[in-house]
Amino acid sequence: MMNTDRAGSRWKRSRLNGPTPINTHLSEQASENQQTRRRRLLDDLFLMAQARALQGDLLGALHCYEDALRIDRDSCHAWMGLSAVFLKIEDIARAQRCLGVARRLIKAESGSKHAIA
Numbered sequence: 413m414m415n416t417d418r419a420g421s422r423w424k425r426s427r428l429n430g431p432t433p434i435n436t437h438l439s440e441q442a443s444e445n446q447q448t449r450r451r452r453l454l455d456d457l458f459l460m461a462q463a464r465a466l467q468g469d470l471l472g473a474l475h476c477y478e479d480a481l482r483i484d485r486d487s488c489h490a491w492m493g494l495s496a497v498f499l500k501i502e503d504i505a506r507a508q509r510c511l512g513v514a515r516r517l518i519k520a521e522s523g524s525k526h527a528i529a
Contacts, residue, residue: 454480454487461493465500473497488517 461476474497480490491514498507 450483454483458489458493465497470497470501486517488514491517
C-alpha cells in the first residue's frame with residue numbers, strides 16, 4: 413500500500429498542489445471584454461463630441477468629453493478635446509488647465525513606458 417501522508421506526495425491534497433480553478437480563464441476573458449467595451453464607448457463619445465463641435469453644438473461636445481472623463485479620468489484625448497471646446501468658447505483659463513492636465517498625463521505615461529523598458 414502507498415503512503416499518502418508524505419509531505420511531497422503527489423496524492424496529498426493541499427492548496428499548493430491541488431487542482432487549479434476551472435474558470436480562471438473566464439475571469440480574464442471577462443476583464444478583456446469589459447476593457448474592449450470601455451474603449452469602444454470612449455471612441456463613440458469622442459466621435460460624437462467631434463461631430464457636435466463641427467455642427468456648432470459646443471455644449472453637446474462639452475458634455476460628451478465630460479462623460480468620457482467620468483469613464484476614464486486619465487484620458488489625455490478627453491482632456492485635450494475639453495481644452496479645444498473651452499478655446500472655442502473663449503474660456504482661455506479653463507482651456508489651459510485642461511491642456512496642462514493632458515500634458516501631465518502624457519508625460520507620466522511616457523515616463524512609465526521608459527521605466528518598463
